Structure formats: structure tokens, C-alpha cells
Amino acid sequence: MRFCSFRGGDGIPRFGFQLDDRYIVDIPAALACLAESRLVAAIPRPLLRASDLKTWLAVGPSALDFAEQLRQLLLSEQDSCRSAVLETSGLRLAPPIPNAGKIIAIGLNYRDHAAEQKAPLPKAPLIFAKFPTALIGHEDEIRLPDISQKVDVEAELCVVIGKTGRGFAESAARGAIAGYTVGNDVSARDLQFSDKQWVRGKSCDTFAPSGPFLVTPDEIADPHDLKIELKLNGRLQQSSNTREMVFNSYALVAYISQSITLETGDLIYTGTPAGVGVFRDPPVFVKPGDVVEVSIEKIGTLRNRVAQEP
Template sequence: MRLVTYSERGRTSVGVLEAGWILDIPQAYTELLRQQGVADAAGRALAECPPDVVLLLARDGLGRAREAVAFAREALARDREGALQRGLAVAADAPGVRLRAPLQRPGKIICLGLNYADHARETNSPIPQYPELFNKFANALIGPGEPIVLPRVSQQVDYEAELAVVIGKPGRYIDEQRALEHVAGYTVLNDVSMRDFQFRGRQWMQGKTFDRSTPLGPWIVTAEEIPDPQALDISCEVSGEVLQRSNTREMIFSVAAVVAYISQIMTLEPGDLIATGTPAGVGFAREPKRLLQPGDVVRVTIERIGTLENPVIAEE
């Protein structure tokens, strides 16, 4: 499934994108419960399939979401106009429909630095013996099509194409061999970095979590559709020029290893987001440097997931 968070006419909900339609999970689950004769179907649907991906995962709602999507799919095939009027589906390209960051407020955003050997080499950094971790916060997240805002206090804003992992099952001291069982799905993240702030000290966070700086999306592809996250082409294009091109097999620490390692430090919870690092080709390591400018358009593409595209603007 392609899980999306979308807005329409002032409301925000969660759905699955299929063949140009967004099948609305909470509304479809409400109708399914009504058909089954459940009392207070709307209240129970709100509790079991809430219109927020983090809450949906926290309430172990993916199985119910699949039931709701199957119900909406069948209703759409049987009576399209009726399904649309009942709010079971909406055209993805309808006026006023907009995809948002698929996770709105994840409990944790944990990021890896230097997780591709070629990127470590281009930055003259040693290959890490353990995952290099830093964090972001939800204030940084934006969705597909939303502008990356260049803050007026930074003149060195860089792009970083990354595979992001969404946790679906809680765990502490997770065994690496079973770590992928804790993954709900995968999405695309652009770890936009303010290099002049990042390198002011030994900790990177201050250059990594500026407001409205980190594109995420356009959707979450659920884990059963990506059985091997270490076999995905990844690339970044800025204003038509391909600047990063690699494959996730080049990661130093695999997704499974990263999930297991982080779980030694903290309990991973549904909806937590892990960004797995970027390959070589970043702007500040190039000669001449290629840093983001107003008017640029950044496209990050990961095989089997999709493309995340965002324009770049200056802060007013």
C-alpha cells in the first residue's frame, strides 16, 4: 500500500493511493462497521483507524486499514459516484486535494550521518565504527511540493537524498535478524542541511532541523512491497542536474542493523522515523560547491517508492 496523508477543503485525513484515487481509510472503515451493524461506528472508527498515520500505527491499525481499503475499492468499482459522495474516495488530482508529509508529528526523528562509504570519503571523514546518530524535530518536516525555505541566516544550504524507515511495531533490544519485522514501511526524505550551522560545533543538530527544511514523502510504501530495503536505487536531481546516484546496498549499516542498534539506546515506537544517511554527491563537497538557491527544484527518487519534489525559496 501507498499510505498518504492528504488535505481537502480544510480537513486532513489518511488514505491509500491507488490508480489515481485516494481511498479514505477512516471513512471507509466507518462505513464498513456500519454495514456490520456496529453501534457508534463513527466513534469506533475514529479510535481504531484515526486520520493520522502515527496514531494509526500506534493503534496497530494497518490490518484494519487494509480491510477498509478493500471495502472502498469494491465500492468505487461498483458505484463510483456513490463512493465519491459518501467520501470513500477522492481523485488525487481533484482541485483542493493536496498530499502532505505522510507523518505529521512523529515521536522521534533519528538520523544517520556518514552511512555511505563514498560520502564519508568525499567529506574526508573516517568510516564510522558505529552508526553516527543525530536528531531532527517535527518542525522541520514538509510534504511533497511544499517549498524548502532557505533561512536568511544561512548561506550554505545543501541537499541529501535518503531512504527513511517508518517503525510499525514497538521494540527494545531488537535482534538484527528480526529487525525488519518492526518496520511498517519506507519513504523518501531530503535531509536538507545548513552546513554553516552544522559545522559550528561537534554536534550536527543545529544545522539539521531548521523550520520547514526537510521534505518527506510523497507517501509511505508498506514493508511487504519492499522485502529488501538494501536493493534500491537512490538519486537526487537539482534543477535538472543529477548530483547523487547510488544504491542502498552501499550503506555501511543496513536498515536492520540500524533498527537493532538504535533499539539498544531507546524503545522504538510506532510512527518513529529513521533517516538512513546519504550517498556521495552532496553540494558542499563538490568543486565548485553546488548549494541550493532560490528557484531551484529538488527531486529525490528512490526505486519502488517514488519521487519527492520540492521547490526552493528564500525566507521572507
């Protein structure tokens, strides 16, 4: 399934799933309708209490099963609960998990990216953090801070944690993942390199675009064999495959959880492939008016325009 968070014309935050290319189902509205019409025998109380996608996922596998049951019902009962079925064109998509507790990011995790900067492959994942206040969604603006003149963009596959826990074995890590989304690790290179560490330069407000959808693992045969691309103003800047990862998503979940509790809704930005602007000759940095598109096979395209911070 393809889950999302969004706002309608009333501006109220909501969450749901994609019914088809044209429509999104507002999950709480659909549950309220089902409860009133008694189209289903019973709705588990934790699902009725879910106020956002993170709390919905925290219920566990039964939430995914019920969402699929709901999808099939709405597809077969065309006249049922139509008020909960919304046209995508009238919605503003937010980050799939707008209230993520943690954003954990991985540096130097693609072989081709290491090669372009003539760096040895890391022996263990290189971990840094991005602050959740940097999150924005599909079609939101990346805003350039006045204190940076060298802002770069990076295509990334993002893991969304579904199961809270610590000490996951690599063999069990797949069961801890709720799904995958598209990410852009926006980076102020001048801040990053002058600070000698990466948090400030990668955590400026709006520097963590993600979306448009959280795609569940059952829709992706192998998350480590997906085409990943970034286009800047329609021109291809990055093009690779997630098979180029040094440490795949399961290995990352296992490694991080050795010492850090992973919670439902946490995001892992798994690294970027070759082609980033800072290592081009001449270097390429984004400017106001630019449009950045990150695409990952089977997941979707995340699009953001660049603007100067007011």
C-alpha cells in the first residue's frame, strides 16, 4: 500500500492511503463512516484513536491488514463512504511522517559516491543526524538560508521504522520496517565543511524533504535493486541503483539499533549515490527558482522548488 499525510482545503492535517492514481482515502473519515454504517463488524479501538500515520503504524501489522481490508471494501462498494475518498489534485501532501521522532542519516554509503571523491569505503556505517524540524513534503519549498552560499541536494532512499525496538538482528530488521519513501538530503556544504561535522549544515529548516508516499515492503520486491535519480531543472544530475549501497537497509537497522532505540516513524536516510553537486567540475549548487526532482523506482518522485529564505 501507499500511505500518506496531507492537508485538504480546510488545512487540517490528515492521513490516508492511495486508492488509485486519482484518489486518496482519508482513513479517520472512512473509519467513522464504517462505524456509523456498520459495513464492518468491528473496528479495533487503537485504530479509531489513531490521529496520524505514525500512531496508526504503531498499532502493528493489524493496522496494515485493516487498511487493505478498507481499500478492498471501497473498491468493491463504489457508493460507500465516498465522502472519505478525496481527489489527490485537491490535496497538499505533507511528509508521510511529519512528526518523526528521529532522522538518522548515513554518509558515504554508495560505492560510486565514495569513488567520485576518491574516499575508501567505510568499514562501518557513518551515522549523523538531521533534525525533524527540517522536514518538508512534496511540492514544499526548499528555502536557502542567508548564512549559506553553497547548498547541495542528494537523492536518498528513506527507511521508515514501523516497530519500536533495540538490538534487531539483521535477519529480523525487515520486520521492523514499515516502508520506504523518497528523500532529499539537502546540505549546506560551506557550513558542513567549516563545522567539521555535519549536523548544522544538514539540519537547516526545509533541508529534509520526504515523500510523497510511504510504500510498504510488499510493493517492492527488493529495496536494494531500485533505480534512483535526481534531476535539477529537468537535467539528470544523479543516476544510480540502490544495489550500490555499501550497507543495505537491513544492515543499517541492525547496526543503529545496537545502541539506539528505533521508534515507530523514525526515518533513516540511507545515503546518496554519485553525482552530487559539490564534487562536479565546476561545482553545482542550487539557487532560487530551481526545481529538484528525486525519483526512486516503484516508490515515486519527490519534487521541490528552491526559494530564498524570507
